[in-house]
Each structure stands twice: as structure tokens, then as C-alpha cells.
Amino acid sequence: MFRRIRFSSLRNRRPVRPLLALALLALGWALAGQDVPRYPSPVDLAVSPDGQRLYVVCEGTDELLAVDTAAQSIAGRVKVGRVPQGIALSPGGQRIYVTNSWSDTVTEIDAASLGVLRTLPAGFEPHGIAAGNGSLFVANRIGSDVSAIDLSTAQDARHLPAGRGASYVAASPGGQRVYVTHIYPNPGPFRSQPESEITEIDTEHQVVVSRTRLHNAAGIFHVAISRDGRLGLAAQLRPKNLIPLAHVAHGWAFGDSLAVFGEDIGDAVQLPLDELDRYFSLPFGVAIAPDKSKAYLSASGSNEVAILDLPRLVEAARSPGRAALANDLSASAAYVLARIPVGRNPKGIALSPDGGKLYVANRLDDTVSVLDTAKGRIAATIPLGGAATLTAERRGERLFYSSRYAFQGQFGCANCHLDATIDGLSWDLEPDGFGVDIVDNRSLEQVGDTAPYKWNGSNPDLQTECGPRTERFFFRSQGFAGADLEDLVSFIKSIPLRPNRFRQPDGELTPAQERGKAIFERTTRKDGTEISELLQCFVCHAGKDYTNQQLAEVGTFKETDRSPKVDVPQLINVGNTAPYLHDGSARTLEEIWTVFNPKDQHGVTNDLSKDELNDLIEYLRTL
Amino acid sequence: MRHKVLAALCLASGLLAQNMPRFRWENFTTAQGLPDDRVYSVCVDGDRVWAGTDNGLAVYERGKWKVFTPADGLAHRAVLYVTLDKRTHDVWMATMGGLSRYSAGRFDTFTQLNSGLANDVVYGVSVLDDFVWVATAAGGSRLNTRTGQWSLYNERNTPMYEIWTYSVTAAEDKVYYAVWGGGVLEYDVKTDHWKDYNDPDGETELVLFKDQGLIHEITTSVSYVNKILWVATYFGASRYDGRNWHNFLQKDSGLPSDFLNQVKSTDGTRAWFSTDKGLAYFDGENWATYRPALDTRAPEMLVRDSQGKVTRVAVDTAPAHHYTFGVDFQGDDVWVATAKGLSHGIRIQGETK
Structure with a gap:
């Protein structure tokens, strides 16, 4: 249609003009394409069984990067589907599987040649993935289920119901069991305490065998299983959304914690990661040392990695008063050994096979931190390339995912807008009075042109919504102002719209x-x-x-x-x-x-x- | 010579009686842990046995009953039908207050208010691949478990002139609804086409054309195995092989009653009938009935051969009650839901089912 109009408007002019117009148009498109920098934005990673290769999933460039761990440089790139999120290796490491969250597929890659072998179907917005018993188990965030993909037939054979917003998966040693977490609470009565679960799947029979209940938890992220299969850890949030958000000083906004479960523990226990005046905001990635001496967690809001003494953690989880520890921020001193600064927005983490190195995907720095686990310090930072300059949107994204602006670094925008979406909760915000104006958390997708903001429409623009109001009523500390505020608004306006899963591929309505x-x-x-x-x-x-x-x-x-x-x-x-x-x-x-x-x-x-x-x-x- | 023939026939009858499946019955009531003696449905999942009762759901595992009520998330205390998703081993329940799914300790409930379910009075449910087919008092509903999409089937889009669906079975390439007062409705999965089967004589009390179609419009249960459709009605049973109908009445078969709550076939030929006067089994030629005697309540097993000869088999035990709602199978054993408890028929070995 565009071309037809252009030509008709130029019909009676000299012939060189349409050609010139087309050339300029093409040039414009090309330049426009170049004008949008793409950042790798690493979100997850895995290490080859021999430790020589680190595979990094880059959601921003739709790539899997193969990093030579000795040279600490990129050794290969594989184009995968749209917005990849999760990674798993076959038991011997010959195959790499990457979930493509916007394509609803899994890319199967030959580890030796880095060639794409197959593209396998998955459910709605696949994220975490694990292999077991000849199948892949993929957590589908929008589907809230787990695809069991038969590797022999390449079929998404069955879907198992998981928690709402199913997102992360870990397999037990040998792959007999997989454990699945989810980021939104399961549906429950209005204004009731959030309930979440860890879904355990028997991979041989492909059935859910248990659901470990996580009371008062919403936002469960990565999960890890010890090499002996007896201990599981999952990074999680404990939102205090039933309490007016006026008690940030009391720590009543979010608890950043760890779900501890498995045979070593008995019933699941939730243990805090925060300190009394220093929060470990938005815990995300988790890994367990092969000898079960240590555990590691990334805090995607605090830009740190925590090193935990695992025997002491287990001791706390077994202690008679364990149920009361969930909100006792003094407890973490017993098992958190150190908190190591890493890059911005650290997401997935992975240990080398010998446990000597911990790799951390710094999503908003486009780097991988290498932690020497014996020395407890960062040994190297591997750049993953990408655009050298930071756009306003990228700067704003860093603000959105940072927790440093809130009092004691307790939380950031991304605590409620998980991955820039929602949290499935309703909140009692303080400015309108305690118990007044309970509000549902709204989506930020394509929100730029929908002013006014807030459910009562009192904020005429995003600058008002995200500026002084945030400082005063949310963060109780520093807020966003000036250029920072403009950057943040730029990011929010740029939050991409996820593909709609309920439309037919051809766009026609049923x-x-x-x-x-x-x-x-x-x-x-x-x-x-x-x-x-x-x-x-x-x-x-x-x-x-x-x-x-x-x-x-x-x-x-x-x-x-x-x-x-x-x-x-x-x-x-x-x-x-x-x-x-x-x-x-x-x-x-x-x-x-x-x-x-x-x-x-x-x-x-x-x-x-x-x-x-x-x-x-x-x-x-x-x- | 005549005596020898009679003796041979008697011997044959005796052998037949011995060859029909015999059971030692163990009965469960509230005394053993059931939440109610009125058991509407039973569903076997390996070593676990699920019972839908008038007062909750119960599961029998490792010798103990565990009970679930609405406080646990069950849609309603009256559980009318229980079925298994054989792929995921999730259990689906039709209740008087909606549809529930039990999956590894978690209940999810679908009602006419919180979902696209047509009506909260749910009589039956069946799972085929990713689809859950539901029989409700306001027509059929289908849930696509992958997309969450609901489809409703009623007088607007099917030849369903009554919408009181009482039972549904989805198997192979077909879905059948027993429509109470409306015959049977067939959905062809491949062609997305609906077809109805009705009583050809249109008589509610009479059977004028016995094998020319469905025996009666008031259908209560459907079973579809190996491309054979069985239909239970309150006025007899029907079998349809895709070309021919064959109907069964108390007066000319081994059915103990024409009032049937359920029919369940194991292979298309053999079928079990839950009636108001006992549990009946048909092996394709011969019949057996299991019940406490209607008069004395003494354990009773009756065998009727293809010639119509009835033999009484000596038994020591019987199902809990002659009013039966449904059956399910556990290897060679059979479980029976009755109005006065749940019965486990433990197969006495030596015969084949």
C-alpha cells in the first residue's frame, strides 16, 4: 500500500525521482536498522562437561555464544530463535538445547560443530529446560505448564500442569526427576497470602509426583539440585503485599530468600538471604558445589553473588525453630559467608565441573564474571561484545532492574514488574491510606501511550508516575530524577510487546x-x-x-x-x-x-x- | 439318551458358571474410612483407587483412605464421576459444583463463574489427549488444556435437542455424549462433525423396533472401545458397531434390570453394567450378576448362558449393595461403586475375565 501511494504521487514526474525516492527509502531503512544497538544481554549459561566451553544464552541478540574458558574469548556463535532464555546440555554434553521464549521452540545444537540440528516445538513462552530419560522438560511461562518433548519423535508430547508462570527447571543427577519453579503465585482467594510450589516430575513416566508448597512466596526463580540428589535450593521472593507498603523501614516490602528442600531437609524450609540492613535483592541464579560445601546465588537487583556455607544452611534448615527463620534477617549471618559484587543485573550462574569457577551472566553489562570459588573473588570478566554505546533505553533498563535506589537496597521496579511484566499480586500502597485503594499490579507492555497512570489516573505521565512518587512512597530513599528519570521512562516505553499466543499464525480470527x-x-x-x-x-x-x-x-x-x-x-x-x-x-x-x-x-x-x-x-x- | 443330553447340558452350564469370573468381595464403608457410603464413581490408577462419594473424594492407597473435601479445594462435596488422564495421571472430578482437577496434591477448580465451563452441575468427564470433555446440565464443554480455551456444545451448534448431558466418553477418534432424554451424540475428532443417535420408534415406554437403533432416549452412560459403542439407558442397553445396533433388555438378556446407571466395556465385546439390581457382566454370549440377593441379602452370583438358562453359583461374598453406580478395573479385579459402600472384587484365580 505504501509503495502504491508513493508511485501514484510521483507518476507524472521525471522517472529519476521515484528511483531516488526508493534509494533514499532503502537507505533510511538500513540506517534505521543500524541505529538500534543490540546488546547481548546474557541471561543463562552452562558449562561443557570438560569445562572447556561456556555456553551463554543472549536474549538480546538471539544467540548462543560459545566461550573458550581458557582463552576467555568467544569461540563461536549460534543464531537461535527469538529471545532465548534457557539452556540445557545432553548428559554427555554432545547436544545443547536452548529455549526460544518468543518463538515457542527449542533449538537443538551440535556442541562440536555448533550447527543447528533441529528446531523443536514447545509451549507458550518456554524458559527453563532440562533433559531426562530421552525427553526435554521445558517450563512454559504463559502456558503455566511443562512440555515433555520426545527427542526421538521431536514432538511436544504432553504438557504437565505446573505453577503459574512456570519458568525454571533443574534435573536431578541422572535426570530421573526434574524440579520446576514459577514466577507468579498460583491463583487463590482475593487478598490471601501468596502460594507457590516446586513441581517435581518423574521423567520416566512423565507425571507430576509432588508439589512442594511454598507458603507466602511468590516469584520463585532458578532451582538447583545437589549432585547426590538429596538437596534442592530455589531462589525466591516473599512479598509482603498484604501489609501497607509503608513499612519499608521495617523490612516489610520483600523478603529475599531461599527455598531449601529435599531428603536432607524433610519439609521445605524458607531461609532469608537478606541482612538486617542490607538486602540481597531479587535472588535469581543458584548453584550448588559438587561437594556440597557451598552454594552460590546471584542477586539480580543487588548486583552481587552470595557464597553460602551449605552445611550451616542445612543445619539452620533442620533447626527446631526453622519455621520462624523465614523473616528473621539475622539468620543469614549463620550461613552467608560473603557477598561478591559482580556486573549489573546478574542472572544465570553456572559452576565449572570441578566447582573451581563460578560463571555469572551479567545481563545489563553484557559480560560474564568468573568467580574463583577457592579464593572467593572475581578472577576475570569476559566481555560478550555488543553495542559500545548505551542508549537511553539501556540506561533506563539498568535503573529499572537496580535495587540500589530503595532504602537499604531492598527492591527495585523489577521486584513487582518481574521481567518487566507483572507479579500477579494486588498491593496496598500507602499514599492513599492504610487498607485503602488496594491495587492490582498492571502490565507495562506498550504502556507508553496510555496516560494517565495509576488506577485512579492521578499521574499524567510516566515521569510523574516514576519520579518523586517512587522516591516518596516506594523506595523511601533515593528516587529517579533528571536524566535518570528520562532514561527510565524511555526504557518503560520501549518494553517490547510479547507475541500474542491466542491469535492464529495467519492473523485471522477463529x-x-x-x-x-x-x-x-x-x-x-x-x-x-x-x-x-x-x-x-x-x-x-x-x-x-x-x-x-x-x-x-x-x-x-x-x-x-x-x-x-x-x-x-x-x-x-x-x-x-x-x-x-x-x-x-x-x-x-x-x-x-x-x-x-x-x-x-x-x-x-x-x-x-x-x-x-x-x-x-x-x-x-x-x- | 435324553437324560444323557440333559446331563451334558447341565454339566456345560455348570462349567460355564465356573468359567464366568468369580470374586471375593471386600467392602468399604465409612467404617473403613470412606467419607460417605454413597459412592457414585470409582477410578483405578495403578495401586491407587479413587472414589467419588456424596460427601467428598477419597483415595485408597497403601491400605488407607485419604479424604478430600471442598476445604481442600474440591469444587463440591458431591463427586459424581472420577476419571483419569492416563498420560499425566491427573484425576478429574465431575461434581455438583463444578469440575476439579487433582494433580499431585493440588486441586484446580473450574466453575461457570471462574471459567468457560457451561454449568456447575457436572455429571461426567473424559480426557482425550489435550482435551477435557465435560458433561454438564447445560450441554457439553471442552477444555483445551494447552491453550485454556473452552468450547461449548449445546443446541446451538450440535444436534442436541436436550442439553442435559449425563455422561461422556472420549476415546480413539470419537467422543460420545449420553444426553439424558436426547439419545447419544457423537463427535468425530477428525472431521469436527456432530451426529446424533436416537430411539427410532420415539416411544418413551415401548420398544417397537428393538435392534433398529438406540434402545431409548434416556441415556445415562456411554462406553467406546475398539470402535464399539455401548450405551446404558434407564430402559435397557445398546451396542453399536458402526453398522448394526443390538439391544439388551432384562427380559431377553442376563441384565438384572433395565435401569442402568453405567456401562463400561473392556474390549468392545465384554461389558459391565451397573444397575439398580446388581452388577452385571456380559462376555459376549453369557451373563453374570453379582449382588446381595434382593430378598435375603445373601451373597448371590447368577449366571445366564446364551440359551437363557440361569445357574446360581455358590458364593460367600457379594458387593456392598445391589444398587450400583459404576465400576473400574484393577488387573483382574473389579471395583464397584454402590449406594452402600465401595466394593473390591478380588478375582478368584482359575478363570479368565
């Missing part, structure tokens, strides 16, 4: 989605009477982001709310962002209308049959 679209856009009830403009779905949920950027009263007012009017939220990828409504009281899209719309104030839906409501939801999930 018959059910078409029917749902007609309901979304209808102006009359089924009986022919007109629906007032403010009750027509597409009037409020208008435009490219499906918000008219106004306040609306939709009948969801509660005594704890100060105003009956709420900001009309954007609906981009709305199928992924449960819970719903301004306070998160609707656990599913269905409940918005089956439970919370008795008087047809949130659109007219009470004349719809169940079939039609299902159609409407099918359409909404495509937005």
Missing part, C-alpha cells in the same frame, strides 16, 4: 473470536435496545492499546476505595495478566462479568449466554 469481536463492538443488546455509549466495550477500550485514557465507573467500587472511578486499563495481552479489575479481585477474565458486573455497569453482559461470554473472552485474549 469463528469464536469473530463472534466475540462482534460482541465487543456491539451497540445494541440482543433484544435490539441500544447500549449507551459508555457501556459499549470498544468506546472505553478504544484505540491501539484498547483504552480511551479516561476514568470510568464500572460498578466495582468497594468501601476501601476512595473513588468509584478507575482508569480504563489497556488490554494488550490481557489474557496473560490475571488477576483483573482495579484491585485484582477478579481471578479470571470470566469473573469480571460473572461475579463483578451484576448491574451491567462494566459493559452490558448480562444478556449474554455462556457461549457468548466465552466468545467475548476468546476475542479479548487475542488483543
Whole structure:
């Protein structure tokens, strides 16, 4: 269409002009492509069985890098799918498997030649991966399940239900069991304590055999299993979202902790990693020394790696008072030996086979730190290349993932917006009063053009949303201002929109989605009477982001709310962002209308049959 | 000569009686740990036995019953049907308050309010690959477990003129619904096409055309194995091989009653019938009935051969009650849900099932 218009407008001019225009256009595109720097952004890594190769998953450049560990230089590159996240090696290390979270695939790579052998299907947004019993087990974040991919048939043979936002996987020695964590809490009653789990899968029979319950935990990240298979560790958050976020001074915002489980422990125990006045924010990667003497964790918000004395940790986990230790920040002194500064936003970590070196993927520095575990210090930092200059978006991204601005470094933006998404929780923020205006955490995808911000619409722009307000009401310390604030806003506006999994590949709507679209856009009830403009779905949920950027009263007012009017939220990828409504009281899209719309104030839906409501939801999930 | 023929026939009947499966029955009630004596459904998963009762779900494992109630996350205390996802070993339950999945200690519940499920009164559930097929009081529902998408099937998009679906079975390439008052509905997985089967005479009380179609519109259960469809109704049973129907009534078969709560076939030929007057087994020619005698309550096993001769087999035990709701199999053993407890039929070896 673009070309047709251009040519028609130039039709009667001299022929050189269209050619010149095309040339300039092509040049513009080329330059535009060059203008967008790409950063490797390493997120996960694995070491070959002989220790000679370090494989680094780079989500920013859609690559797997093979690093020569002796030369500490890049020895090879493999192009994989979009936004790769997880890595696993076959038992002998001959094959490398990388999950491609935006392609919903796994790339199988020959370790010797670094050639791509196959692209295997996975579920919705695959992240963590492990191999066991001839299959790959892949945690699908949007699917909240685990794909069992049969390596002999290359089929995604079955999906096993895991926790919501299933993301990270570790295999037991020999691969008989895999353990899966998830980043969003499992659905539960409104304003109840978050519940999470570690899902244990029998890889031979491909069934879930247990779910280790993690009470009061939400945001469970990497998991590791000891070489003898008797001890498991998972990095996790303990959000205090039921308490007004006014007690940062008391440490009542987030607890950064470790789930300890397995035969060595008995029932799972949660132990803190924070110190009384120094937090170990957003623990992410975890590794266990082969001899079980030490454990290592990365703190993606604090930019550190912690070295833990494992026998002392186990001793604490077995102690009679272990249940009370979860919130006792003095406990960590017993088992945290050291905290070593590394690069920005450290994510995945991996030990060399002998345990002598720990490799740390510094996502926002595009480097790998090499920790000499015997000496307890950084021995080297391996650059992974990428753009030399930092864009405003990249600088802002560093701010977004840093916890250094909050009081005692307790948390950062990314604590609630996990991987720049949501946390599945509703919070009680202090500025409006204790117990007042409980708010659901909203997605940041494509949020740039959806002002105003906050559920009450009181912030006219992202600068206001993220500036002094953050300093005063969240961080209780330093906030974002000046150039930092502009950088942060630039990043937030640049957060990429994940592919929608509910649209067909060709973009066409299914018959059910078409029917749902007609309901979304209808102006009359089924009986022919007109629906007032403010009750027509597409009037409020208008435009490219499906918000008219106004306040609306939709009948969801509660005594704890100060105003009956709420900001009309954007609906981009709305199928992924449960819970719903301004306070998160609707656990599913269905409940918005089956439970919370008795008087047809949130659109007219009470004349719809169940079939039609299902159609409407099918359409909404495509937005 | 006549005596010799009679003796031979008697001997044959006796041998037949001995060849029909015999069981030693162990019965479980609240005294042994069940949450209720009224057991609507039983489902075997290896060494574990699941029982859906009027007052919760129970699982029998390593000699002990463990009970689950709505406090554990179960959708409703009245569990009408229990089935297994054979691939994942998750257990699905049809309840009077929605659909529940039990997966390694975790319940997930789907209701008409929090999901796309058509109705909270759920009578049956069956799993085929990634799809969970549900029979509800407001038609059929299907959950795609990979995408979370719900599809509803009712009078709007199928030939279902009644929407009270009572049972569903999904196997191989077909899905069958028993529609209470509406016959049987067939869904062809490959062609995405629906087809209905109805009583050709249209008579609710009479059977005018016995083998020309489904025996009755009030269907309660369907079973599909090896491309053979079995249908239970409150007025007899039907078997359909894709071309021909064969119907079974109490008066001309070994069925102890025409009132059937469930039919479950093991291989297409052999089938088990849960009736209001005992548990019946059909091996393709001969019949056996297991129950406490209707009058004396004494253990009873009756065998009816293809000629209609009935032989009483001496037995010491019987299922807990003659009112039976359903069966499932554990090797050669059979488990029976009855109105007065759950019964474990331990196969007396020497015969084949």
C-alpha cells in the first residue's frame, strides 16, 4: 500500500525521482536498522562437561555464544530463535538445547560443530529446560505448564500442569526427576497470602509426583539440585503485599530468600538471604558445589553473588525453630559467608565441573564474571561484545532492574514488574491510606501511550508516575530524577510487546473470536435496545492499546476505595495478566462479568449466554 | 439318551458358571474410612483407587483412605464421576459444583463463574489427549488444556435437542455424549462433525423396533472401545458397531434390570453394567450378576448362558449393595461403586475375565 501511494504521487514526474525516492527509502531503512544497538544481554549459561566451553544464552541478540574458558574469548556463535532464555546440555554434553521464549521452540545444537540440528516445538513462552530419560522438560511461562518433548519423535508430547508462570527447571543427577519453579503465585482467594510450589516430575513416566508448597512466596526463580540428589535450593521472593507498603523501614516490602528442600531437609524450609540492613535483592541464579560445601546465588537487583556455607544452611534448615527463620534477617549471618559484587543485573550462574569457577551472566553489562570459588573473588570478566554505546533505553533498563535506589537496597521496579511484566499480586500502597485503594499490579507492555497512570489516573505521565512518587512512597530513599528519570521512562516505553499466543499464525480470527469481536463492538443488546455509549466495550477500550485514557465507573467500587472511578486499563495481552479489575479481585477474565458486573455497569453482559461470554473472552485474549 | 443330553447340558452350564469370573468381595464403608457410603464413581490408577462419594473424594492407597473435601479445594462435596488422564495421571472430578482437577496434591477448580465451563452441575468427564470433555446440565464443554480455551456444545451448534448431558466418553477418534432424554451424540475428532443417535420408534415406554437403533432416549452412560459403542439407558442397553445396533433388555438378556446407571466395556465385546439390581457382566454370549440377593441379602452370583438358562453359583461374598453406580478395573479385579459402600472384587484365580 505504501509503495502504491508513493508511485501514484510521483507518476507524472521525471522517472529519476521515484528511483531516488526508493534509494533514499532503502537507505533510511538500513540506517534505521543500524541505529538500534543490540546488546547481548546474557541471561543463562552452562558449562561443557570438560569445562572447556561456556555456553551463554543472549536474549538480546538471539544467540548462543560459545566461550573458550581458557582463552576467555568467544569461540563461536549460534543464531537461535527469538529471545532465548534457557539452556540445557545432553548428559554427555554432545547436544545443547536452548529455549526460544518468543518463538515457542527449542533449538537443538551440535556442541562440536555448533550447527543447528533441529528446531523443536514447545509451549507458550518456554524458559527453563532440562533433559531426562530421552525427553526435554521445558517450563512454559504463559502456558503455566511443562512440555515433555520426545527427542526421538521431536514432538511436544504432553504438557504437565505446573505453577503459574512456570519458568525454571533443574534435573536431578541422572535426570530421573526434574524440579520446576514459577514466577507468579498460583491463583487463590482475593487478598490471601501468596502460594507457590516446586513441581517435581518423574521423567520416566512423565507425571507430576509432588508439589512442594511454598507458603507466602511468590516469584520463585532458578532451582538447583545437589549432585547426590538429596538437596534442592530455589531462589525466591516473599512479598509482603498484604501489609501497607509503608513499612519499608521495617523490612516489610520483600523478603529475599531461599527455598531449601529435599531428603536432607524433610519439609521445605524458607531461609532469608537478606541482612538486617542490607538486602540481597531479587535472588535469581543458584548453584550448588559438587561437594556440597557451598552454594552460590546471584542477586539480580543487588548486583552481587552470595557464597553460602551449605552445611550451616542445612543445619539452620533442620533447626527446631526453622519455621520462624523465614523473616528473621539475622539468620543469614549463620550461613552467608560473603557477598561478591559482580556486573549489573546478574542472572544465570553456572559452576565449572570441578566447582573451581563460578560463571555469572551479567545481563545489563553484557559480560560474564568468573568467580574463583577457592579464593572467593572475581578472577576475570569476559566481555560478550555488543553495542559500545548505551542508549537511553539501556540506561533506563539498568535503573529499572537496580535495587540500589530503595532504602537499604531492598527492591527495585523489577521486584513487582518481574521481567518487566507483572507479579500477579494486588498491593496496598500507602499514599492513599492504610487498607485503602488496594491495587492490582498492571502490565507495562506498550504502556507508553496510555496516560494517565495509576488506577485512579492521578499521574499524567510516566515521569510523574516514576519520579518523586517512587522516591516518596516506594523506595523511601533515593528516587529517579533528571536524566535518570528520562532514561527510565524511555526504557518503560520501549518494553517490547510479547507475541500474542491466542491469535492464529495467519492473523485471522477463529469463528469464536469473530463472534466475540462482534460482541465487543456491539451497540445494541440482543433484544435490539441500544447500549449507551459508555457501556459499549470498544468506546472505553478504544484505540491501539484498547483504552480511551479516561476514568470510568464500572460498578466495582468497594468501601476501601476512595473513588468509584478507575482508569480504563489497556488490554494488550490481557489474557496473560490475571488477576483483573482495579484491585485484582477478579481471578479470571470470566469473573469480571460473572461475579463483578451484576448491574451491567462494566459493559452490558448480562444478556449474554455462556457461549457468548466465552466468545467475548476468546476475542479479548487475542488483543 | 435324553437324560444323557440333559446331563451334558447341565454339566456345560455348570462349567460355564465356573468359567464366568468369580470374586471375593471386600467392602468399604465409612467404617473403613470412606467419607460417605454413597459412592457414585470409582477410578483405578495403578495401586491407587479413587472414589467419588456424596460427601467428598477419597483415595485408597497403601491400605488407607485419604479424604478430600471442598476445604481442600474440591469444587463440591458431591463427586459424581472420577476419571483419569492416563498420560499425566491427573484425576478429574465431575461434581455438583463444578469440575476439579487433582494433580499431585493440588486441586484446580473450574466453575461457570471462574471459567468457560457451561454449568456447575457436572455429571461426567473424559480426557482425550489435550482435551477435557465435560458433561454438564447445560450441554457439553471442552477444555483445551494447552491453550485454556473452552468450547461449548449445546443446541446451538450440535444436534442436541436436550442439553442435559449425563455422561461422556472420549476415546480413539470419537467422543460420545449420553444426553439424558436426547439419545447419544457423537463427535468425530477428525472431521469436527456432530451426529446424533436416537430411539427410532420415539416411544418413551415401548420398544417397537428393538435392534433398529438406540434402545431409548434416556441415556445415562456411554462406553467406546475398539470402535464399539455401548450405551446404558434407564430402559435397557445398546451396542453399536458402526453398522448394526443390538439391544439388551432384562427380559431377553442376563441384565438384572433395565435401569442402568453405567456401562463400561473392556474390549468392545465384554461389558459391565451397573444397575439398580446388581452388577452385571456380559462376555459376549453369557451373563453374570453379582449382588446381595434382593430378598435375603445373601451373597448371590447368577449366571445366564446364551440359551437363557440361569445357574446360581455358590458364593460367600457379594458387593456392598445391589444398587450400583459404576465400576473400574484393577488387573483382574473389579471395583464397584454402590449406594452402600465401595466394593473390591478380588478375582478368584482359575478363570479368565
